[in-house]
Amino acid sequence: MVPFGGWEMPVQYRQGIISEVRSVRDSAGMFDVSHMGRIEFSGPGAQGFLGTVLSVDMAALGQGRSKYHVICDEQGGIIDDAIVYRLHPDCFLLIINAGNADADLAWLLPRAERHAVSSLRPGPDRGQGEAGAGQAGAPGVAVRADVLTQRVAMIAVQGPKAVETVDRLSAGAASAIRRFSIGSANVAGVPCRLGRTGYTGEDGFEIMPPAERAAELWARLGAEGVAMCGLGARDVLRLEAGLLLHGNDMTVENNPVEAGLERFLFLDGPGYVAAAALKRRLAHGTPRVLVGFKMTGAGIARHGMNILSRIPAPAQAEGRGAGEKPAGERIGSVTSGTHSPTLDAAIGMGYVDRRFSAQGTRFDIDIRGKLVEAEVVPMPFYSRKR
Amino acid sequence: MYPSELKYTKDHEWARIEGKTATIGVTHFAQDSLGDVVFIDVPATGTVVKQFAKFGEIESVKAVSDLFSPLGGKVVEINAEAKSNPELVNKDPYGKGWLIKVELSDPGQAGGLMDAGTYKKLINEP
Numbered sequence: 001m002v003p004f005g006g007w008e009m010p011v012q013y014r015q016g017i018i019s020e021v022r023s024v025r026d027s028a029g030m031f032d033v034s035h036m037g038r039i040e041f042s043g044p045g046a047q048g049f050l051g052t053v054l055s056v057d058m059a060a061l062g063q064g065r066s067k068y069h070v071i072c073d074e075q076g077g078i079i080d081d082a083i084v085y086r087l088h089p090d091c092f093l094l095i096i097n098a099g100n101a102d103a104d105l106a107w108l109l110p111r112a113e114r115h116a117v118s119s120l121r122p123g124p125d126r127g128q129g130e131a132g133a134g135q136a137g138a139p140g141v142a143v144r145a146d147v148l149t150q151r152v153a154m155i156a157v158q159g160p161k162a163v164e165t166v167d168r169l170s171a172g173a174a175s176a177i178r179r180f181s182i183g184s185a186n187v188a189g190v191p192c193r194l195g196r197t198g199y200t201g202e203d204g205f206e207i208m209p210p211a212e213r214a215a216e217l218w219a220r221l222g223a224e225g226v227a228m229c230g231l232g233a234r235d236v237l238r239l240e241a242g243l244l245l246h247g248n249d250m251t252v253e254n255n256p257v258e259a260g261l262e263r264f265l266f267l268d269g270p271g272y273v274a275a276a277a278l279k280r281r282l283a284h285g286t287p288r289v290l291v292g293f294k295m296t297g298a299g300i301a302r303h304g305m306n307i308l309s310r311i312p313a314p315a316q317a318e319g320r321g322a323g324e325k326p327a328g329e330r331i332g333s334v335t336s337g338t339h340s341p342t343l344d345a346a347i348g349m350g351y352v353d354r355r356f357s358a359q360g361t362r363f364d365i366d367i368r369g370k371l372v373e374a375e376v377v378p379m380p381f382y383s384r385k386r
Numbered sequence: 387m388y389p390s391e392l393k394y395t396k397d398h399e400w401a402r403i404e405g406k407t408a409t410i411g412v413t414h415f416a417q418d419s420l421g422d423v424v425f426i427d428v429p430a431t432g433t434v435v436k437q438f439a440k441f442g443e444i445e446s447v448k449a450v451s452d453l454f455s456p457l458g459g460k461v462v463e464i465n466a467e468a469k470s471n472p473e474l475v476n477k478d479p480y481g482k483g484w485l486i487k488v489e490l491s492d493p494g495q496a497g498g499l500m501d502a503g504t505y506k507k508l509i510n511e512p
Contacts, residue, residue, distance in 0.1 A: 011448065016422045016476070017421055017422050017447040017448070018422040018473070019422075232421070232447055232448050298425075298427075299425070300425050300445055300450075302450075338447060339424035339445075368450075
């Protein structure tokens with residue numbers, strides 16, 4: 001067990017990380033992801049408010065549908081990546097990273113208040129996190145924020161057998177929920193919301209039971225053969241699927257254009273705070289860009305390692321060994337890296353000077369003083385069989 | 387879990403001494419702490435290693451650890467099977483998961499190693 005974002009989390013269970021990764025790829029595995037922040041935003045002003053802070057076309061977000069996106073500050077820096085669902089016409093669920101929950105809320109809640117206050121009528125008393133209640137029955141631009149993280153747990157069940165397993169426990173209700181949609185079902189008798197999404201590249205659900213019934217649900221899933229999986233496996237799986245991890249592959253010092261997330265940007269929402277900064281980025285381009293790579297030499301790249309341009313040809317002709325040569329120019333650094341059991345290869349992501357970002361470009365990674373070659377490859381590294 | 391015929395170091399390596407040659411690997415405790423081993427970096431045959439000096443690295447999914455040689459001498463064989471199947475270190479740390487074989491420069495150095503009982507005390511193993 002290790003501390004993670006203010007919680008105690010397992011890195012792995014008894015079987016080990018590789019076995020857990022294989023379970024998710026071959027059958028089904030489950031992760032306790034209750035640490036992830038969950039906030040419901042509701043009220044007639046919620047949609048408008050969220051459109052100012054999320055890179056999402058909120059008007060186009062259908063009932064029961066979800067959108068992966070980024071939360072950016074006014075400079076276009078990435079505060080977090082997140083998923084937003086429309087639960088009801090005026091009610092949205094935002095799911096954010098555990099490690100960023102406090103920072104995200106500190107950024108979002110005051111903005112929710114200001115959005116509501118802009119045409120607020122004085123109200124009686126303000127509840128926790130509630131902005132602008134207004135008079136009972138009076139129309140307003142109220143935005144209410146309800147932090148669910150402690151009251152509702154979340155268990156991610158992922159893998160080719162995930163949907164059929166959850167279906168067995170929900171009398172077929174689970175499979176009625178479309179990919180990237182959210183719905184409700186009784187899973188093993190526990191009333192849950194289920195989002196058909198995940199962080200592994202497999203089909204499956206993020207199941208949200210009431211916190212006091214989470215252990216019961218976990219046990220019932222285990223009895224169905226779903227493997228218990230920890231943070232170690234979670235990190236390998238998401239990297240194989242080409243999914244970014246905030247804190248590693250993107251921080252507030254990065255913008256979504258260099259992180260390769262343009263397709264998750266909607267910049268035309270009324271009052272979207274990052275619109276100007278991000279439009280400038282898109283117009284001017286970025287000097288560096290996040291790429292995926294596979295090690296072609298023997299070694300595993302890890303976060304923080306330097307990426308160096310390949311040794312120029314004349315040095316090779318002089319017959320010196322690759323590890324002994326003076327290093328090439330530093331062109332970037334590794335943000336994530338691991339050994340992939342699914343691909344039986346070492347993979348990773350890193351920011352590189354844009355001139356070295358084309359598919360097939362080879363560069364060296366300084367692995368504790370030894371230069372080991374890698375090649376830029378497309379992401380995702382792994383795609384599930386359809 | 388800690389064969390009595392082997393010698394041990396505080397850094398969780400073991401040595402099986404047979405005459406002037408020793409086979410070297412990491413203990414059950416080491417592979418359990420590391421988790422799934424995915425990469426082994428050991429020196430080429432012919433390399434001279436010194437007792438208690440770093441001779442390589444062993445890497446698991448989540449971390450990398452230095453390897454320290456229990457004995458000094460010349461590397462005469464490395465375990466190619468373990469290099470291509472690092473999981474052997476987890477599954478069979480004293481058998482198929484051996485790492486290097488060393489021709490000893492000074493068999494007397496074995497006196498500086500722990501026996502199984504002492505090593506088990508070190509790791510709080512009953």
